Amino acid sequence: xxxxxxxxxxxxxxxxxxxxxxxxxxxxxxxxxxxxxxxxxxxxxxxxxxxxxxxxxxxxxxxxxxxxxxxxxxxxxxxxxxxxxxxxxxxxxxxxxxxxxxxxxxxxxxxxxxxxxxxxxxxxxxxxxxxxxxxxxxxxxxxxxxxxxxxxxxxxxxxxxxxxxxxxxxxxxxxxxxxxxxxxxxxxxxxxxxxxxxxxxxxxxxxxxxxxxxxxxxxxxxxxxxxxxxxxxxxxxxxxxxxxxxxxxxxxxxxxxxxxxxxxxxxxxxxxxxxxxxxxxxxxxxxxxxxxxxxxxxxxxxxxxxx
Amino acid sequence: xxxxxxxxxxxxxxxxxxxxxxxxxxxxxxxxxxxxxxxxxxxxxxxxxxxxxxxxxxxxxxxxxxxxxxxxxxxxxxxxxxxxxxxxxxxxxxxxxxxxxxxxxxxxxxxxxxxxxxxxxxxxxxxxxxxxxxxxxxxxxxxxxxxxxxxxxxxxxxxxxxxxxxxxxxxxxxxxxxxxxxxxxxxxxxxxxxxxxxxxxxxxxxxxxxxxxxxxxxxxxxxxxxxxxxxxxxxxxxxxxxxxxxxxxxxxxxxxxxxxxxxxxxxxxxxxxxxxxxxxxxxxxxxxxxxxxxxxxxxxxxxxxxxxxxxxxxxxxxxxxxxxxxxxxxxxxxxxxxxxxxxxxxxxxxxxxxxxxxxxxxxxxxxxxxxxxxxxxxxxxxxxxxxxxxxxxxxxxxxxxxxxxxxxxxxxxxxxxxxxxxxxxxxxxxxxxxxxxxxxxxxxxxxxxxxxxxxxxxxxxxxxxxxxxxxxxxxxxxxxxxxxxxxxxxxxxxxxx
Numbered sequence: 001x002x003x004x005x006x007x008x009x010x011x012x013x014x015x016x017x018x019x020x021x022x023x024x025x026x027x028x029x030x031x032x033x034x035x036x037x038x039x040x041x042x043x044x045x046x047x048x049x050x051x052x053x054x055x056x057x058x059x060x061x062x063x064x065x066x067x068x069x070x071x072x073x074x075x076x077x078x079x080x081x082x083x084x085x086x087x088x089x090x091x092x093x094x095x096x097x098x099x100x101x102x103x104x105x106x107x108x109x110x111x112x113x114x115x116x117x118x119x120x121x122x123x124x125x126x127x128x129x130x131x132x133x134x135x136x137x138x139x140x141x142x143x144x145x146x147x148x149x150x151x152x153x154x155x156x157x158x159x160x161x162x163x164x165x166x167x168x169x170x171x172x173x174x175x176x177x178x179x180x181x182x183x184x185x186x187x188x189x190x191x192x193x194x195x196x197x198x199x200x201x202x203x204x205x206x207x208x209x210x211x212x213x214x215x216x217x218x219x220x221x222x223x224x225x226x227x228x229x230x231x232x233x234x235x236x237x238x239x240x241x242x243x244x245x246x247x248x249x250x251x252x253x254x255x256x257x258x259x260x261x262x263x264x265x266x267x268x269x270x271x272x273x274x275x276x277x278x279x280x281x282x283x284x285x286x287x288x289x290x291x292x293x294x295x296x297x298x299x300x301x302x303x304x305x306x307x
Numbered sequence: 308x309x310x311x312x313x314x315x316x317x318x319x320x321x322x323x324x325x326x327x328x329x330x331x332x333x334x335x336x337x338x339x340x341x342x343x344x345x346x347x348x349x350x351x352x353x354x355x356x357x358x359x360x361x362x363x364x365x366x367x368x369x370x371x372x373x374x375x376x377x378x379x380x381x382x383x384x385x386x387x388x389x390x391x392x393x394x395x396x397x398x399x400x401x402x403x404x405x406x407x408x409x410x411x412x413x414x415x416x417x418x419x420x421x422x423x424x425x426x427x428x429x430x431x432x433x434x435x436x437x438x439x440x441x442x443x444x445x446x447x448x449x450x451x452x453x454x455x456x457x458x459x460x461x462x463x464x465x466x467x468x469x470x471x472x473x474x475x476x477x478x479x480x481x482x483x484x485x486x487x488x489x490x491x492x493x494x495x496x497x498x499x500x501x502x503x504x505x506x507x508x509x510x511x512x513x514x515x516x517x518x519x520x521x522x523x524x525x526x527x528x529x530x531x532x533x534x535x536x537x538x539x540x541x542x543x544x545x546x547x548x549x550x551x552x553x554x555x556x557x558x559x560x561x562x563x564x565x566x567x568x569x570x571x572x573x574x575x576x577x578x579x580x581x582x583x584x585x586x587x588x589x590x591x592x593x594x595x596x597x598x599x600x601x602x603x604x605x606x607x608x609x610x611x612x613x614x615x616x617x618x619x620x621x622x623x624x625x626x627x628x629x630x631x632x633x634x635x636x637x638x639x640x641x642x643x644x645x646x647x648x649x650x651x652x653x654x655x656x657x658x659x660x661x662x663x664x665x666x667x668x669x670x671x672x673x674x675x676x677x678x679x680x681x682x683x684x685x686x687x688x689x690x691x692x693x694x695x696x697x698x699x700x701x702x703x704x705x706x707x708x709x710x711x712x713x714x715x716x717x718x719x720x721x722x723x724x725x726x727x728x729x730x731x732x733x734x735x736x737x738x739x740x741x742x743x744x745x746x747x748x749x750x751x752x753x754x755x756x757x758x759x760x761x762x763x764x765x766x767x768x769x770x771x772x773x774x775x776x777x778x779x780x781x782x783x784x785x786x787x788x789x790x791x792x793x794x795x796x797x798x799x800x801x802x803x804x
Contacts, residue, residue: 176430176436176437176441177437179427179430179431180430180431182422182423182427183420183423183428183431185422186421186422186423187418187419187420187421189418190418190419190431191420193372193374193402193418194402194431194432195399195402195434197399252421252422252469253420253422253423254422254467
């Protein structure tokens with residue numbers, strides 16, 4: 001049992017380490033406080049979105065609206081939160097509640113999450129365009145300050161990633177509430193038999209995912225200081241890839257929050273790595289795909305040997 | 308009797324029952340699963356529920372366990388903490404009343420969440436495991452239960468339950484059923500608890516249940532294994548066609564009278580009359596096992612000693628040469644139906660024809676008529692109890708689902724049938740039928756490789772390999788295959804190791 005469990009965490013760590021070593025070898029100047037911060041800066045919102053996606057995958061669903069939702073949150077943050085803070089934060093809270101309501105709807109009506117979230121992605125996208133028809137807006141001052149803070153010794157991006165991983169680990173893996181959410185992905189029927197309400201639990205899971213997604217959008221605005229209705233569309237697939245890269249599985253509630261954050265870091269780093277290789281941007285997305293497939297193939301191979 | 312109601316004679320009268328059914332029955336649409344009946348379990352009672360698949364045992368247990376509400380009558384938990392269980396449209400109140408009455412259930416189809424560790428699974432069953440240090444409290448409760456029921460079990464508490472073997476998972480469920488909790492266990496429902504346990508572990512369970520009842524706890528015990536029923540129960544309720552037909556103290560029954568009461572004549576397995584086939588090994592080199600054409604080969608031993616692994620190795624090596632474009636040489640009959648047997652969303656017909664589709668193709672599409680004919684033919688041959696083969700497979704009872712899996716395998720032309728403890732949770736009558744079919748097919752030249760946890764079935768084999776510590780310890784053949792020999796050979800090395 002132990003070897004297989006280790007593989008789950010070991011492989012994401014190993015792929016990150018190899019990629020990091022390759023980046024340092026190509027560009028030794030990246031091996032510095034500033035360099036690390038630049039490399040991982042944009043990983044913070046990706047990591048938050050990946051954790052959000054992981055929670056949805058954990059309860060057996062998949063969220064195709066993640067990118068559109070994060071874009072919408074970014075637009076709200078860059079406009080309403082700056083202009084009318086009260087209204088802005090209320091809108092973000094309402095967005096989280098809407099996510100929870102979606103979860104309840106999916107469970108109560110037994111709808112396929114993939115369809116519901118695909119539909120919602122157009123709704124979020126439309127709302128984002130209504131709010132911000134052309135790129136613009138500005139970041140709230142405190143948010144900008146948080147995202148550009150320079151702690152001693154370790155850059156903010158690394159500290160933030162560690163904090164996200166720790167928080168997600170505590171909530172999902174250690175708390176007794178997280179056990180219920182994972183149980184929903186593993187065997188929803190036995191939860192129902194024990195008297196838990198699957199509707200309430202799925203709503204809670206989606207609400208939690210919505211919270212992380214909102215944080216992702218806010219972090220993104222804090223870094224980019226402006227927003228755009230399409231700013232985070234890539235996040236849908238990036239977050240799914242990050243969860244899988246981090247040792248998660250599509251079914252059965254087997255996920256790893258620490259792995260998911262590491263997966264997000266790996267994917268971000270893969271982009272930088274390919275730039276350092278002077279690969280044309282046309283090829284970068286394809287090359288990212290190759291990296292993803294290589295890691296998954298390695299997981300399959302090791303996993304089989306461990307049996 | 309036989310009027311659909313039942314008394315509870317000889318059952319500590321005067322003591323308040325833990326659960327009482329007042330004329331409770333259940334219908335699913337037009338299908339009557341349980342006729343209205345009275346039934347009660349009192350503290351200290353150990354009630355065995357016996358009957359064929361589809362006799363209504365599961366429905367009765369689900370009423371007691373508040374999985375669903377009765378469609379008429381009431382389910383009452385008269386104890387101090389209990390209440391009327393029949394109310395509560397959402398079911399939450401019903402389940403709450405059941406839980407505070409101290410009723411726990413160990414289900415036949417395993418109901419653990421495979422991605423959680425066993426401590427985390429206990430957390431789902433026990434609501435008070437929350438807040439600081441809940442893992443430690445859960446660990447204490449699980450350890451206590453394990454040490455009491457299965458001393459020396461050696462089950463890893465930190466691994467996800469899905470990584471445990473079937474037998475270990477069943478032990479976990481049983482331990483959870485008896486574990487200490489905010490509401491102590493007063494009535495534990497054991498639905499086929501020993502179906503994947505080997506004899507020594509099952510004996511530990513029987514001993515624990517006796518002690519539990521002696522200390523004032525109650526058990527509802529469902530089993531198809533007569534020896535266990537008599538070892539455990541002090542009261543036996545016989546069910547037939549959705550009614551309780553007899554409900555008497557266990558000593559009022561004998562094994563034969565009980566089987567007769569269930570509605571089948573005792574089928575003493577004819578252990579003779581088969582001439583073991585001669586001939587060369589057909590499995591080919593690279594296997595510890597060997598089998599001849601037309602032979603029934605058994606794999607026996609204590610659970611977890613390598614039989615199951617050897618069986619899957621054998622099957623994979625025989626069935627996975629599709630790259631060469633040949634029909635597979637072996638077919639598989641699953642024991643763990645839900646996991647590797649049925650296609651839960653498909654109809655019965657499609658489940659039957661799944662392994663044979665290659666032979667049903669006409670001009671590149673499936674010949675629906677031939678498929679229907681195949682399913683009907685096998686329904687008649689193996690007796691699948693349903694009026695409509697296009698109904699979903701899940702509308703069948705467990706035993707009938709198993710028959711579908713047999714039909715699927717036997718409908719192919721593969722010369723070797725690999726069976727992974729396929730009789731788990733199958734009633735006596737069905738077993739006898741399937742034994743007949745296996746023998747007939749073996750006479751016709753098919754080879755069966757049969758892993759079983761039940762000695763009765765192993766005795767039907769022509770040759771038996773007894774596994775110890777991951778490899779074949781002994782090979783028995785013909786008259787040497789006796790229960791004593793198998794048990795002795797299973798334990799021999801375990802004792803010296």
